[in-house]
Amino acid sequence: MKHMRTVNDVMTHAVVSLDLAAPVHDIVATMRRWGFGSLPVLSPEGRVAGVVSEADLLAKAEGTDASHTVTAAQLMTVPPVTVPKDASIAGAARLMARGHFKRLPVVDGGGRLVGVVSRGDLLKIYLRPDEDIAEELRELFMTRLIPSGTATVRIHVDHGVVRLDGDVSDPALVGVLPRIARSVPGVVDVSSGLHSKVTA
Structure with missing residues (x-):
């Protein structure tokens, strides 16, 4: 779609x-x-x-x-x-x-x-199918924001509410990805369980 x-x-x-x-x-x-x-x-x-x-x-x-x-x-x-x-x-x-x-x-x-x-x-x-929103987020994240192989991000959408989980190598993405997700048409809310793989 x-x-x-x-x-x-x-x-x-x-x-x-x-x-x-x-x-x-x-x-x-x-x-x-x-x-x-x-x-x-x-x-x-x-x-x-x-x-x-x-x-x-x-x-x-x-x-x-x-x-x-x-x-x-x-x-x-x-x-x-x-x-x-x-x-x-x-x-x-x-x-x-x-x-x-x-x-x-x-x-x-x-x-x-x-x-x-x-x-x-x-x-x-706000009537967009959840899978349509998830597809756009996957395309946006994986082709534009996250270098190949540097993150594992799981995207779940339920009635426009997005849940992000996984590990990213760049700590900045922990805050950036939820903000980007909120800007996608049809997204009602975003919760995040993202973590940085970088350890002290």
Whole structure:
């Protein structure tokens, strides 16, 4: 299974969006049909020009029959808050938490819409199979951090909780490996029974 590291790994690729000329009636109908509280508004080139939310509709169209005269271009919030598709899952989570966003448009390097990421999408990392997490840790430890033949590290994962046991020749790895393990998406907690083979 693919390791989940970036927004591109967890986002929803099929996106519902609006064009700049969409009237209020169509915006509301689209939101109700799909159950979304906000929608990205696209320029003719497919770039995210803004975002229209339920709050925008209530604040700017309140008390008027604007269903055919006010458009998404007039209602949308600009500049839009977006997240790059190669952003880390942790970085996207921090951005959503700071801005109290439930969903964010995901863009490519040219600012074009390629998906949408929600809070629920970001939580997918905690549904990773234990063996997938263990495989990533083995690959990370044995191919990048531990010289061949210098350590015996056993990795056990149970519902995202990692247990590391074994002996390492470099005393620094006793502290480093658990810290690295905690950074792997899907890891909930880490306990360590690692020991250094170096004796005084």
